[in-house]
Amino acid sequence: MLQQKIPATVITGFLGAGKTTIIRNMLTNAGGKKIALIINEFGDLGVDGDVLKGCGAENCTEDDIIELTNGCICCTVADDFIPTMQKLLERDVKPDHIVIETSGLALPQPLVAAFNWPDIRTRVTVDGVVTVVDSAAVAAGRFADDHDKVDALREADGSLDHESPIEELFEDQLTCADLIVLNKTDLLDEAGIAAVRAEVAERIHRKPTLIEAKNGDVSALVLLGLGASTEDDIDNRKSHHELEHEALHESGEAHEHHHDHDEFESFVMKLGPIADPAGFVDRLKGVIGTHDILRLKGFIDVPGKPMRLVIQAVGSRIDTYFDRPWAAGETRETRLVVIGLHEWDFGAVVEAVEKAA
Ligand SMILES: Nc1nc2c(ncn2[C@@H]2O[C@H](COP(=O)(O)OP(=O)(O)OP(=O)(O)O)[C@@H](O)[C@H]2O)c(=O)[nH]1
Incomplete structure (x- = not known):
């Protein structure tokens, strides 16, 4: 068959x-x-x-x-x-x-x-x-x-x-x-x-x-x-x-270029707890604009909250929502992935996001 x-x-x-x-x-x-x-x-x-x-x-x-x-x-x-x-x-x-x-x-x-x-x-x-x-x-x-x-x-x-x-x-x-x-x-x-x-x-x-x-x-x-x-x-x-x-x-010309995402860069940041997520979001909007961050997403540890806060930024539009409780044995931490164009000043972006937190 x-x-x-x-x-x-x-x-x-x-x-x-x-x-x-x-x-x-x-x-x-x-x-x-x-x-x-x-x-x-x-x-x-x-x-x-x-x-x-x-x-x-x-x-x-x-x-x-x-x-x-x-x-x-x-x-x-x-x-x-x-x-x-x-x-x-x-x-x-x-x-x-x-x-x-x-x-x-x-x-x-x-x-x-x-x-x-x-x-x-x-x-x-x-x-x-x-x-x-x-x-x-x-x-x-x-x-x-x-x-x-x-x-x-x-x-x-x-x-x-x-x-x-x-x-x-x-x-x-x-x-x-x-x-x-x-x-x-x-x-x-x-x-x-x-x-x-x-x-x-x-x-x-x-x-x-x-x-x-x-x-x-x-x-x-x-x-x-x-x-x-x-x-x-x-x-x-x-x-x-x-x-x-x-x-x-x-x-018959030589062909050097290959598609390998060299034009883009991403890194993961781990931060401590963020007690004031609304303030963080406000400050982050400025950072995203200044440093041309294309995408930022991850999870925030809000002290005193049993749930994990998801953060989603696309350009300067930022959404946050609690998705699920932190699991037993899971490390509570703020983890963000940040994506931008290759010509980034990496150190400056990290510093600015840390400061916003
Ligand atoms: N206002 C609005 N927001 C939306 C809509 N669809 C998705 N979003 C928001 O846009 C953000 C990104 O959505 P995702 O579904 O994660 O996008 P994605 O294409 O999977 O993102 P990557 O996998 O990172 O490329 C989230 O904050 C969503 O809530 C929509 O139709 N309207």
Whole structure:
């Protein structure tokens, strides 16, 4: 009998777009489907996996949540992703659906290509690539480069063949999509949303379905079951890097650049208890603006509180909420992962965050 392939959905999108929030919502209405999650993060702290484990969904237990923490999934496909999939597929009880959350800095293309590996291709298919967009960040121009500035830099440095790493990554993630979720529309008015729709459409040559969402509220019926078999269509979804590589190959020029996230940096900070989290959040907003922190997330130890406080900052927008009690035997501590661009003054950022605490 022909074995039915297990569908796998890839959820991608830039740092803080709302991927984990969408997955959390989806788990609550997946209609009894047994879901396995593969979660990949930039930065060593494993916040997303921890947040998802904390939601206690019956159709996706802690055992069904697998964290890949050795760097971005697009660069560790052979060493990390493929062996993980193989192990998952050898389980006695197979999942009905696999959901993969890429890191916010990952290119989805190499991941989708991995589904053409002989051992994987016969057993799994990409049900669809869902690209989550932070509509408020798009409207604020975070993915639109200052092209005059880039041209000037290029003139000064001939080896610079790239647009801004953020803009390029944004386009690569859109290019690979079967479904684009314009998330965080609660933060925009109608004209703002229309402008984001137009900007997104302008940046891609294909026409994937576009839907709007607030607070990552997208039904599992919409997310799962796209039936796209994306692995068969990778030639239509090439990343900037793949296209440049091909162009240089054809022209016979040497090709030095490879996608390795060199443009971004992350570090984990451990701090003592924070007695005044509201004050910390206020001061942190200033620090994020001054030092151009792209993303900050983690857990805060608030003295006297039995619960752990989650902190999520995307640009200068900061959310906090208590998610679960500190477990018996668990060390209560404040742990934050901080992500920014490579040209950071690392010492100054650490000092400023410490001072804000
Ligand atoms: N206002 C608003 N906030 C949202 C929405 N969706 C998510 N958020 C918030 O945005 C922050 C980041 O959400 P996540 O779901 O962690 O984003 P992510 O894409 O998984 O982030 P990374 O994995 O770090 O790239 C959290 O504070 C969420 O509560 C939305 O639709 N509207």
